[in-house]
Amino acid sequence: MQQFDTVILGGGPGGLAAAYGLHAQKQRVAVVEKDLWGGTCPNRGCDPKKILMAAVEAQAHSEALQEHGLNGVPQIDWTALMAKKRAYTSMIPGGTESGLKAAGIAHFHGAAHFNADGTVQVGNTQLNATNVIIATGQTPRLPQIDGQEWLRTSTDFLDLDTLPEDVTFMGAGYVGVELATIANAAGRRVHLVHHSDRPLRAFDADLVHDLLDRLTAAGIDVRLDTDIVKVAPDGDQYQVTTKLGESWTTGLVFASAGRVPVDQGLGLDQVDVATTTHGITVNGHLQTTNPHIFAIGDVVDRPQPKLTPVASYEGQYLVTALTNPTAAPIHYPVIPSVVYGKSQLAQLGVTPTQAKQDPATYRVNDLDITHWYSYQRIEDPHARIKVVIERASGRIVGAAVLSMEAEQVINYLDFVIQQKLGPVAINQSILAYPTLASDLTYFN
Amino acid sequence: MQQFDTVILGGGPGGLAAAYGLHAQKQRVAVVEKDLWGGTCPNRGCDPKKILMAAVEAQAHSEALQEHGLNGVPQIDWTALMAKKRAYTSMIPGGTESGLKAAGIAHFHGAAHFNADGTVQVGNTQLNATNVIIATGQTPRLPQIDGQEWLRTSTDFLDLDTLPEDVTFMGAGYVGVELATIANAAGRRVHLVHHSDRPLRAFDADLVHDLLDRLTAAGIDVRLDTDIVKVAPDGDQYQVTTKLGESWTTGLVFASAGRVPVDQGLGLDQVDVATTTHGITVNGHLQTTNPHIFAIGDVVDRPQPKLTPVASYEGQYLVTALTNPTAAPIHYPVIPSVVYGKSQLAQLGVTPTQAKQDPATYRVNDLDITHWYSYQRIEDPHARIKVVIERASGRIVGAAVLSMEAEQVINYLDFVIQQKLGPVAINQSILAYPTLASDLTYFN
Numbered sequence: 001m002q003q004f005d006t007v008i009l010g011g012g013p014g015g016l017a018a019a020y021g022l023h024a025q026k027q028r029v030a031v032v033e034k035d036l037w038g039g040t041c042p043n044r045g046c047d048p049k050k051i052l053m054a055a056v057e058a059q060a061h062s063e064a065l066q067e068h069g070l071n072g073v074p075q076i077d078w079t080a081l082m083a084k085k086r087a088y089t090s091m092i093p094g095g096t097e098s099g100l101k102a103a104g105i106a107h108f109h110g111a112a113h114f115n116a117d118g119t120v121q122v123g124n125t126q127l128n129a130t131n132v133i134i135a136t137g138q139t140p141r142l143p144q145i146d147g148q149e150w151l152r153t154s155t156d157f158l159d160l161d162t163l164p165e166d167v168t169f170m171g172a173g174y175v176g177v178e179l180a181t182i183a184n185a186a187g188r189r190v191h192l193v194h195h196s197d198r199p200l201r202a203f204d205a206d207l208v209h210d211l212l213d214r215l216t217a218a219g220i221d222v223r224l225d226t227d228i229v230k231v232a233p234d235g236d237q238y239q240v241t242t243k244l245g246e247s248w249t250t251g252l253v254f255a256s257a258g259r260v261p262v263d264q265g266l267g268l269d270q271v272d273v274a275t276t277t278h279g280i281t282v283n284g285h286l287q288t289t290n291p292h293i294f295a296i297g298d299v300v301d302r303p304q305p306k307l308t309p310v311a312s313y314e315g316q317y318l319v320t321a322l323t324n325p326t327a328a329p330i331h332y333p334v335i336p337s338v339v340y341g342k343s344q345l346a347q348l349g350v351t352p353t354q355a356k357q358d359p360a361t362y363r364v365n366d367l368d369i370t371h372w373y374s375y376q377r378i379e380d381p382h383a384r385i386k387v388v389i390e391r392a393s394g395r396i397v398g399a400a401v402l403s404m405e406a407e408q409v410i411n412y413l414d415f416v417i418q419q420k421l422g423p424v425a426i427n428q429s430i431l432a433y434p435t436l437a438s439d440l441t442y443f444n
Numbered sequence: 445m446q447q448f449d450t451v452i453l454g455g456g457p458g459g460l461a462a463a464y465g466l467h468a469q470k471q472r473v474a475v476v477e478k479d480l481w482g483g484t485c486p487n488r489g490c491d492p493k494k495i496l497m498a499a500v501e502a503q504a505h506s507e508a509l510q511e512h513g514l515n516g517v518p519q520i521d522w523t524a525l526m527a528k529k530r531a532y533t534s535m536i537p538g539g540t541e542s543g544l545k546a547a548g549i550a551h552f553h554g555a556a557h558f559n560a561d562g563t564v565q566v567g568n569t570q571l572n573a574t575n576v577i578i579a580t581g582q583t584p585r586l587p588q589i590d591g592q593e594w595l596r597t598s599t600d601f602l603d604l605d606t607l608p609e610d611v612t613f614m615g616a617g618y619v620g621v622e623l624a625t626i627a628n629a630a631g632r633r634v635h636l637v638h639h640s641d642r643p644l645r646a647f648d649a650d651l652v653h654d655l656l657d658r659l660t661a662a663g664i665d666v667r668l669d670t671d672i673v674k675v676a677p678d679g680d681q682y683q684v685t686t687k688l689g690e691s692w693t694t695g696l697v698f699a700s701a702g703r704v705p706v707d708q709g710l711g712l713d714q715v716d717v718a719t720t721t722h723g724i725t726v727n728g729h730l731q732t733t734n735p736h737i738f739a740i741g742d743v744v745d746r747p748q749p750k751l752t753p754v755a756s757y758e759g760q761y762l763v764t765a766l767t768n769p770t771a772a773p774i775h776y777p778v779i780p781s782v783v784y785g786k787s788q789l790a791q792l793g794v795t796p797t798q799a800k801q802d803p804a805t806y807r808v809n810d811l812d813i814t815h816w817y818s819y820q821r822i823e824d825p826h827a828r829i830k831v832v833i834e835r836a837s838g839r840i841v842g843a844a845v846l847s848m849e850a851e852q853v854i855n856y857l858d859f860v861i862q863q864k865l866g867p868v869a870i871n872q873s874i875l876a877y878p879t880l881a882s883d884l885t886y887f888n
Contacts, residue, residue, distance in 0.1 A: 047817065050878055054821045055513040058505035061498075062518045069499040069525030072518040074506045081513030088820065309877045316871070336876040346876065373491065376532065377498045408852055411881040415859040418873050427760070429862050432780040432790065433753045434494055437855040 001119070001126045002106070004028045006322060009112050009120070009266070010135035011096060012039020013308045014297030017315030018133050023105050025323045030106040030129070032122050037096035037109075040137050040298075041308040044155045047092075048085045049178060052158070053340050055081055056185040060342035060404060064379040076186040078163045085158065113267040118292070131292050131322055134273075134280060135315070136266065138259035138298040138306065143170065147231035150238055151255040154179060163188060164251020168240055170228045171257030172199035174339045177211070179256060180220055181341040190220045191250060193242065195227040195257070202305065202337065203345055204352050204386060204400040206366075211402055214343050214382055228253070259306070261299045276301045284329030285321055286314060294318055305337045334398075334417045336410045343382055344406035349398030349417050352386040362397070363389050365443070369403070374436045380404045387443045395422045396443060408436050416440070445563070445570045446550070448472045450766060453556050453564070453710070454579035455540060456483020457752045458741030461759030462577050467549050469767045474550040474573070476566050481540035481553075484581055484742075485752040488599045491536075492529045493622060496602070497784050499525055500629040504786035504848060508823040520630040522607045529602065557711040562736070575736050575766055578710065578717075578724060579759070582703035582742040582750065587614065591675035594682055595699040598623060607632055608695020612684055614672045615701030616643035618783045621655070623700060624664055625785040634664045635694060637686065639671040639701070646749065646781065647789055648796050648830060648844040650810075655846055658787050658826055672697070703750070705743045720745045728773030729765050730758055738762055749781050778842075778861045780854045787826055788850035793842030793861050796830040806841070807833050809887070813847070818880045824848045831887045839866045840887060852880050860884070 006022050008015045011033030019031045036043045055076050062073050100107045110122040120127045140153035154175050167183050169176040172194035180192045192215065200208045216222050223242070230241040231253050241247045261279035268274075274281045274289040279301035286294050296318060297311035304310050314330065321327040339345040355362035365387045369375055375383040380403050388398035399413050416426065423441070431438045450466050452459045455477030463475045480487040499520050506517050544551045554566040564571045584597035598619050611627050613620040616638035624636045636659065644652045660666050667686070674685040675697050685691045705723035712718075718725045718733040723745035730738050740762060741755035748754050758774065765771040783789040799806035809831045813819055819827040824847050832842035843857050860870065867885070875882045 046878055051821050052513075054505075054823075055509055058502070058509055058514060058822075061502035062506055065499055065502055065518070067524060068528045069496075069521055070502060070518040071521050071524075072516055074509070074514040074516040074518065077513055077515050080511060080515075084512045084823075307874075307877060309874045309882065313874055333872060333874050335874045338876045377495050378502075379498075379528075407876045407879050408881075411875050411879055412855070412859070414873060414875055414881075415856070415863075419859075419863050419865070419869075421863070425863075428777060429858060430751075430753045430757055430777050430779045431855050431858055432782045432851050433751060434491055435851050435855055437852075437858075438753065 001128050002030070004030045004106065004127060004129040006030075006131045006133060007032065007120050007127045007129035008133045008135055010039065010137060010297070010299075011037045011100075011107065012135060012137055012297065012311065013041050014137075014311030014315040015039070015133065015135035016096070017312040018135065018296065018318050019100070019105055020103065021316055021319030022322060023103060025319060027323070028106075030108060030127055031100060032108045032110065032112040032120065032127070034109070034111040036093045037100075037107075038092040042092045042096075043089055044158050046308055048089050048158050049182075050340060051085045051088055052081055052182050053178070056182055056342060057404075059185055061378060063342075064381060064404070068379050078160075078186055081186075082160065111265065113265060114271040115267070116270050118271055131294065133315075133318060134263075134266065134288070134293065134295040134299055135297045135311070136262040136299045138279075139262050140175075140255055141258045141260045142255050143228075143257050145229055145231065150231045150233060150253065152252050153255055157254055164237075165189060166237075166250045167191070168193065168228070168238075168248075168250040168253045169256045170253060171195075171255065172222070172224075173256060173258055174200060175259075176254075176256030177215070178340055179254065180215065181218075184215070184218050184220050185342070191223065191240075191248065192220050193223045193226060193228055195225075197224045199224065200339060200345070203339065203347055207345055207384065207386070207400055207402045210382060210384060211339070211341075211343060211345050218342065259298070261301075263299055285327070286318060286330060294322075304332055304335055307335065307337065310335060334414060336414050338407050338410065340407070343402055343404060346401045346406040346410035347399070348410050348413055350388045351398055352388060352400055355388040355398065361391060363391055365389065367443075372439055372442065373434050374439050375403060377434075378404060385409070385443065393422060395420065399443075405436060412437050412440055445572050446474070448474045448550065448571060448573040450474075450575045450577060451476065451564050451571045451573035452577045452579055454483065454581060454741070454743075455481045455544075455551065456579060456581055456741065456755065457485055458581075458755030458759040459483070459577065459579035460540070461756040462579065462740065462762050463544070463549055464547065465760055465763030466766060467547060469763060471767070472550075474552060474571055475544060476552045476554065476556040476564065476571070478553070478555040480537045481544075481551075482536040486536045486540075487533055488602050490752055492533050492602050493626075494784060495529045495532055496525055496626050497622070500626055500786060501848075503629055505822060507786075508825060508848070512823050522604075522630055525630075526604065555709065557709060558715045559711070560714050562715055575738065577762060578707075578732070578737065578739040578743055579741045579755070580706040580710070580743045582723075583706050584619075584699055585702045585704045586699050587672075587701050589673055589675065591682075594675045594677060594697065596696050597699055601698055608681075609633060610681075610694045611635070612637065612672070612682075612692075612694040612697045613700045614697060615639070615699065616666070616668075617700060617702055618644060619703075620698075620700030621659070622784055623698065624659065625662075628659070628662050628664050629786070635667065635684075635692065636664050637667045637670060637672055639669075641668045643668070644783060644789070647783070647791055651789055651828065651830070651844055651846045654826060654828060655783070655785075655787060655789050662786065703742070705745075707743055729771070730762055730774060738766075748776055748779055751779065751781065754779060778858060780858050782851050782854065784851070787846055787848060790845045790850040790854035791843070792854050792857055794832045795842055796832060796844055799832040799842065805835060807835055809833065811887075816883055816886065817878055818883050819847060821878075822848060829853070829887065837866060839864065843887075849880060856881050856884055
C-alpha cells in the first residue's frame with residue numbers, strides 16, 4: 001500500500017495538468033495510465049491529425065491560387081506523411097513518462113480500478129489516496145451493426161501504412177469530416193455517411209451546410225439521412241450496405257460516429273460514483289457523487305465541448321480546488337471549437353442560433369467575406385462569418401466562421417471576447433497590416 | 445473660393461481616416477489627391493505586394509513539406525499573378541472616389557500648394573480652410589548614381605507585364621527584401637545589394653542575419669557592404685557596377701533604398717511649416733510649426749515606423765484633436781512591424797536590444813522554436829523568437845520573431861501586450877488547439 005494525496009487515473013492532457021500542478025503545490029501525486037502515456041490527443045487525436053492536416057492546408061492554398069498566379073498542386077504522399085506523423089507520435093509516450101520521472105511524480109502503468117475500500121488497485125499494487133481524479137477520457141464508439149468486427153476507428157486511420165483507394169466513414173462528426181477531408185486530399189475516393197441530415201450539430205446549421213457543399217464539390221460522396229447497417233468482407237475489400245439499400249465496395253470502413261466515455265471497468269459502482277451514458281456526473285467543483293473522487297476531461301458528462309484545452313483547464317482548476325477548500329466553482333471562459341480542413345469551421349461564444357432566440361439582446365451580422373482583402377488575397381473559395389453582437393455594449397460576444405484560416409480568426413476573437421474588448425479597444429490597437437487580424441474591425 | 449473646416453492633402457489611408465472621421469463629426473471637409481485615389485498602400489504598396497506574396501507563401505508551405513508528405517511545388521505564373529493583382533488595384537481609385545462621393549465629402553484631383561495667405565490652391569480652385577492636414581506620404585528614393593535614369597522603383601515592380609530572368613535590387617530595406625523574395629520565388633535570378641552590413645536596421649540584428657541566411661539559401665545573391673555606383677544599358681538589359689568594382693548584367697534594376705517624404709512643391713515655406721530631411725516636423729498633437737496646419741502618415745518626421753495602420757491611427761487622432769481643443773497629445777500603442785516573405789520577420793514592443801540595455805528591468809528568452817508543435821507541423825525551416833519579459837510583472841512586453849506565419853504570432857502578442865495580459869490571463873483563456881495561439885503559453 002502506497003499513500004498519496006491525489007491519485008490521478010489517466011495520463012493525458014487533463015490528468016497531466018492536474019499532476020504537475022498538484023506536484024508543484026507539494027502534494028504527493030501518482031498518475032496511472034493503462035495505455036499510452038500522453039493520452040489520446042498527442043498519440044492518436046488532435047496533434048497527429050493536424051500534422052496530417054498541414055499537408056492538406058498547403059495543398060488547399062495552392063489549389064485556391066491555380067489560375068491566379070500558381071501552376072501546379074502538390075500531391076500527398078501518404079507513406080511520407082505517415083512517417084512524419086510517426087516521427088512525432090513515437091516520441092510521445094516515452095517523453096511523457098520521462099517528464100514524470102524527471103519531475104519526481106509517481107506513475108504506474110496498468111489498468112486501475114477502485115477497491116471497495118476506496119483504494120485504487122493497479123495490477124498487484126494498491127494506491128491509497130485522500131482524493132482521486134478520474135481523467136480516463138473517451139474512446140471511439142463502435143456502432144452495433146452487422147459486421148461491426150470489420151470496422152476501423154480514427155486510431156487506425158491515423159496510423160495506416162497504406163491508405164486504400166476508396167474509404168468510407170460512418171458518421172460525419174468532426175472526426176469523420178476531418179479524416180474524410182484528409183483522405184480526399186490524398187486523392188482517395190471517400191464516402192461520408194451520416195445518420196441524420198444534421199451533422200456537426202454543435203455548429204451553425206447554415207455553415208455546416210456550406211461546409212458539406214464544399215466537401216461534395218471536392219469530390220466526397222456525402223450521404224445524409226442514411227446509415228450503414230452492414231459491413232461484409234469482399235475479397236480484400238468490404239461491401240457496405242445502408243438502411244436505404246444502397247451498397248458499395250470500399251477499402252476500409254471507419255467508425256466515426258462519436259466517442260464514448262472510458263468509465264467501464266473502473267469499479268465506479270464500488271465507490272458510489274454515478275454516471276450517465278454521457279459520462280461521469282460531476283458538480284460545479286468537478287466533484288463526483290463521491291466527495292473524494294473528482295473527474296475531468298472527456299470522461300465527464302458536461303455541456304462544454306470535449307476538447308484538449310478544456311481538459312487541461314479542468315485539470316488546472318482541480319489544482320486550485322484540491323489545495324484551497326474555499327475555491328469557487330469552475331468558471332469556463334469562452335471555448336472555441338474548430339473543425340479543421342481546407343475550409344475550417346469555427347465557433348466561439350454566443351452562437352447565432354442563441355442570438356436569434358434573444359433578438360432584443362443580440363444582433364447577428366451574417367457576412368459573405370470572400371471579397372474581403374484577406375480572403376480575396378488567398379482566393380478563399382468560400383468565406384463566411386456570422387458575428388454575434390450584444391446590442392447594449394456593441395461588443396462582439398460570439399462568432400461562427402467558415403473559411404481558410406478560420407482558426408486564426410476565432411483565436412483573435414477569443415481574445416476580444418474573453419477580454420471584453422469593444423470596438424474602441426480594437427480600433428485603438430495597431431495590428432500588423434494587412435492581416436486577418438487587421439480585418440477584425442470590419443466585423444462590427 | 446470654397447470654404448471648409450478642414451482641407452486634407454492626400455487621399456491615402458491617413459487622409460481618408462481623417463476625412464471620414466471629421467465628416468462624421470459634421471465638419472465641412474475637402475480632400476485633395478494629385479495621383480491615385482487611395483494612396484500608396486492599396487495602389488502600389490502593402491496591399492498589392494501582399495497579394496503577390498500569397499503565391500509565395502503557398503509555395504513556401506509546399507516546399508517545406510517536400511519529403512514530409514507532399515510531392516510537387518507550385519510554380520509562380522507571373523502573368524496570372526499580375527492579372528490577379530490588377531483585378532484588385534484597378535478598382536481602388538474609382539472605388540475610393542465613389543466612396544467620397546457617396547459620403548458627400550468634397551474632393552479635388554490635382555496638385556495642391558499653399559498660397560501665401562494660407563489658402564490651398566488646386567489648379568484654378570482656391571480652397572479656404574480653418575485647418576489643413578498634410579497627408580501626402582512618401583515616394584521611392586532614387587539614389588544619385590551614374591545611370592539613375594535607368595532605375596525602376598517598387599511601383600514599377602508591382603505592375604510589371606514581364607518579370608525579367610535576372611533582376612537587381614539596390615537597397616535591402618523591407619521593400620527590397622520583400623520584392624527580392626517575390627522575384628526569387630518566381631524563379632528569377634535575384635541580386636540584392638545593400639550599402640552597409642546592417643540591412644533592416646530597425647529589426648533585431650541576429651534575426652536579420654538569420655533572414656539573410658535564408659534568402660541566400662533560397663538562391664538570392666545577397667551582397668552587403670557595397671553599393672551600385674553605375675547602371676548602363678546593355679542591349680535590352682543593364683550593366684551594373686558596384687563601388688567594389690563587381691559587375692553583372694541584369695534585366696532590370698530597382699531602387700529599393702528607402703523612401704522620401706512628399707513635401708516638395710507644397711509651398712510649405714509660404715506658410716511657415718518646418719521640415720527636416722525625414723519629413724514635416726510636428727509636435728505631440730501632430731501640429732506643424734504653423735498652428736493651423738497638421739501632418740500625419742509617412743510625410744511626418746517621427747520615430748514610429750511608417751506603416752499604413754499608423755497613418756490611419758494618426759488620422760483618427762486628428763479627428764479627436766480637431767474637434768476637441770483639450771485633447772491629450774497622441775499616444776501610440778505598441779506597433780508591430782513585419783517583413784513579409786517565406787520566413788516573416790516581425791517585431792513588437794520593447795526590442796531585445798532595448799531589453800539588454802536594461803537587464804535589471806527585462807529579461808530576454810531567445811528560443812529556437814523549430815521543434816515546437818506548430819512549427820514542426822508545417823516543417824518551418826527556421827523558427828526563432830526572442831521574447832522580452834518584464835521581470836517585475838512577468839509579462840511579455842516585446843518580441844522579435846522569425847518564422848513562417850510570424851504575422852499571426854505578432855498579432856496575438858499585440859493583444860497580449862496592448863491589453864497588459866499576464867501569464868495568468870493567457871492561461872485562463874481557452875484557445876483553439878493546436879494552433880499558433882495555443883503555443884503562446886510556452887513563450888514565458
